[in-house]
Amino acid sequence: MTVSARIILILLGLSVFAMVVTGSVIYSRLTYLWLFLLLGNWAFSRFALRGVSLHRNANTYRSQVGHVFEERFEIRIAGRLPRLWLEVRDESNLPGAQGSRVLTMLSGNQTRAHRAVTRLVHRGSFTLGPTLLSSGDPFGLFPVTAREASTSTLLVYPLIVDLAQFPSPAGLLSGGEALRRRTHQITPNASGIREYEPGDPLNRIHWVSTARRDRLMVKEFELDPLAPVWIFLDAAQHVQVSQPYKQESEIPVNYFGKKQAKYSLPPSTEEYAVSAAASIARYFIQRKRAVGLACKGDALYTLAAETGGRQLGKILEALALLRAEGNLSLLALVMAQARHLPRGSTVVVITSSTGNDNVAAVDHLLRRSLRPVVALVDAQSFGGPPGSESLAASIRAMGVPVRRIVNGQALETSLSIAENGL
Numbered sequence: 001m002t003v004s005a006r007i008i009l010i011l012l013g014l015s016v017f018a019m020v021v022t023g024s025v026i027y028s029r030l031t032y033l034w035l036f037l038l039l040g041n042w043a044f045s046r047f048a049l050r051g052v053s054l055h056r057n058a059n060t061y062r063s064q065v066g067h068v069f070e071e072r073f074e075i076r077i078a079g080r081l082p083r084l085w086l087e088v089r090d091e092s093n094l095p096g097a098q099g100s101r102v103l104t105m106l107s108g109n110q111t112r113a114h115r116a117v118t119r120l121v122h123r124g125s126f127t128l129g130p131t132l133l134s135s136g137d138p139f140g141l142f143p144v145t146a147r148e149a150s151t152s153t154l155l156v157y158p159l160i161v162d163l164a165q166f167p168s169p170a171g172l173l174s175g176g177e178a179l180r181r182r183t184h185q186i187t188p189n190a191s192g193i194r195e196y197e198p199g200d201p202l203n204r205i206h207w208v209s210t211a212r213r214d215r216l217m218v219k220e221f222e223l224d225p226l227a228p229v230w231i232f233l234d235a236a237q238h239v240q241v242s243q244p245y246k247q248e249s250e251i252p253v254n255y256f257g258k259k260q261a262k263y264s265l266p267p268s269t270e271e272y273a274v275s276a277a278a279s280i281a282r283y284f285i286q287r288k289r290a291v292g293l294a295c296k297g298d299a300l301y302t303l304a305a306e307t308g309g310r311q312l313g314k315i316l317e318a319l320a321l322l323r324a325e326g327n328l329s330l331l332a333l334v335m336a337q338a339r340h341l342p343r344g345s346t347v348v349v350i351t352s353s354t355g356n357d358n359v360a361a362v363d364h365l366l367r368r369s370l371r372p373v374v375a376l377v378d379a380q381s382f383g384g385p386p387g388s389e390s391l392a393a394s395i396r397a398m399g400v401p402v403r404r405i406v407n408g409q410a411l412e413t414s415l416s417i418a419e420n421g422l
Contacts, residue, residue, distance in 0.1 A: 004141050008034055041137035048135035049146045051078035054088065056099075056128060056152070064157040065123050066263025071116045073099055073131075080108035087134040094118060094126040094154060121263070123158045123274070123320045157316045159265060159275040161412040163283045167401035168229075169346055169371035193217045227344040227371075228290040228305035231315075232333060233277050234351035235270075235297030235324040241352065241384030242268035243407075267407050269352035269377045269384070270324040275411055276350055276375050281315045293318060294337045296328040302337070305345075331357040334364055343369040352377035354387030359394050366398065374402045375415065381407035396422045 012034035019027035055074045063069055073088060083106040090099030099116035106112060129150030136143035193209050196216030209217040245266045265271050277293070284291050285307065292305030293315050301318045303311070330351050341347070347370050351358060358374070365372040374395050378388040392402045401422045405414040 002141055002143065004139065008038055008141065012038065037139070038141070041139055041141045044137040045135075045142035045144050047081055048083060048137070048144050049133060051081075052076070052083070052086070052133060052135070052146070053078070054131055054133060054148050056131065056148075058128070058152070058154070061128075061152055062155045062157065063120055065120050065159050067120050069094075069118045069120050069154065071099060071118070071128065072113060073101070073116060074111060074113040075103065075106075077106055077108060077110045077112075082107050083135055084138050085135060087132075089132040089134065090116070091130050091132055092126060092128050092150070094128065095122050099131070120156050123156045123271075125321060126154045126156065128152045128154055155317060155320055157320050158271070158278045159263065159411075160282055160316075161275070161279045161410075161415075163279055163412055164416045166280060166283050166415060167373045167403070167418075168284075169373065169401070192220050194220055226289055227342065227346060228292060229284045229346045229348065230292045230294060230305060230337075230341055231277050231281060231348045231350065232330070232337065233273060233293070233295035233319075233322075234330040234333070234349070234353060235273075235295045235322060235326045236329055236353070237325045237327065239330075239351065239353040239355075239379070240268070240270050240324045241379050241382040242266070242270065243383050265411065267382055269379060269382050272405050272407070272411065273324075273350050273352060273375075273377050274319050274322060276377075276405060276415060277348075278316055278319050279411065279415065280348055280350075280375070282312055285309070285312045291315065294333065295322065296326040296333055298323040298325045329353075329357055331361045331364070334361040338365055338368050338370060341368070341370060345370050347372045348375060349373070350375040350377070352379045352382075352384070354379055354385055354391055358391060359398075362395055362398060362400055366400075372400050374400060375405060376402055377405045378407065392419070 012031065015027050015031040015034055018024065019031055053076045055076070056071060057074070058069070058071045075086065075088065077083065084104065086103045086106055088099065088101045088103065090097050092099070096118050097116070098118050101114050103112055127150045129148060129152070131148040133146045133148065134143060193206050194217065196205065196218050200218045204218045206217050206219045245268075265275060281291050281293070288307060290305040290307045291311060293301060293303040295301050301322060303314055303318060330349070330353055334349070338347070347365050349358075349361065349365075349372055351374075362372050362374065374392075376388055376392050376395075380386045380388055388404065392404055395402050399422075401418065403415050404419060405411065
């Protein structure tokens with residue numbers, strides 16, 4: 001009950017008291033007026049949200065920072081009773097959500113819809129809801145609410161940029177003799193056929209040869225001749241640096257229904273490193289390379305090296321959920337994971353640390369016959385400690401390619417252009 005309803009209830013009590021004491025007709029009429037006002041509005045509010053339903057729909061539930069997310073809210077009114085006003089309050093945790101509206105003069109058996117356009121400025125997983133519906137009587141004496149539970153989730157990927165080129169060391173590719181090595185795994189490289197043997201999976205049967213020879217024939221496969229690419233992302237909390245920043249969440253005036261708006265990375269080593277990892281992963285997957293991921297942030301993320309768009313989706317999902325809150329150093333991550341990698345694998349190390357442990361980590365990779373590439377996020381440009389330039393020079397002296405990522409510089413430029421020939 002609102003304050004206005006309590007005031008009318010007090011006036012009703014005073015009118016009854018005055019009517020009993022004085023017996024005046026005016027007080028009896030005021031009593032009926034206040035009583036009718038209370039009961040009538042109470043009865044109206046009981047039916048305000050009956051037959052009202054809300055449906056939220058989006059064209060996609062996976063997007064990317066910098067894109068514009070569109071969602072449609074559809075309110076259906078069942079029955080003949082009109083509603084004077086209806087408030088739709090979007091309580092989702094999506095930053096800058098624009099789904100809240102106040103609708104007026106809704107007639108019975110009507111469907112009212114509106115579109116919410118939100119600029120995505122943060123990666124992560126966000127619930128689209130809950131949604132609160134509010135209405136009431138014409139005087140607002142007895143407001144009523146109903147909550148529509150959350151039913152869907154929006155996953156926002158990190159920023160991905162197009163790379164013109166990126167170092168790809170020659171490595172010890174499993175070509176030559178390795179191409180004639182049979183494997184029980186299904187790979188893109190089919191080497192021939194043989195007769196079916198008990199225990200062979202049915203999905204390896206080559207039906208054309210089976211029909212031609214009138215007996216079951218199965219395909220044989222060889223190992224992938226290209227060495228896998230592994231991305232080691234340093235997500236330790238103590239090496240992260242950021243500066244105060246407020247991302248503009250307003251939709252540009254010249255948006256005109258486009259799916260993407262201009263977006264700049266926040267001045268955070270975490271966001272630059274995550275976007276670099278996503279961009280590098282897509283670069284190699286587009287070139288038919290098997291890509292794996294290893295990092296330790298708020299959780300341990302390890303994805304075995306695979307090819308194809310499905311693998312890219314798994315990597316982007318892991319990077320979208322990653323929070324750089326880990327306590328594992330880059331050297332510890334490399335020593336724990338490098339022993340599981342095949343010789344000749346390309347290992348892309350992404351870090352914002354300026355410690356000497358980075359040189360030790362690179363040396364450990366070289367000793368295991370792996371081919372490292374270092375993407376060094378310049379912590380000093382983000383307001384952190386100096387030392388990135390000298391560290392990059394030390395790693396280049398080991399013959400390892402280095403890409404230095406600087407705050408404010410286009411990420412595609414930092415990752416594509418080499419410094420000092422490496």
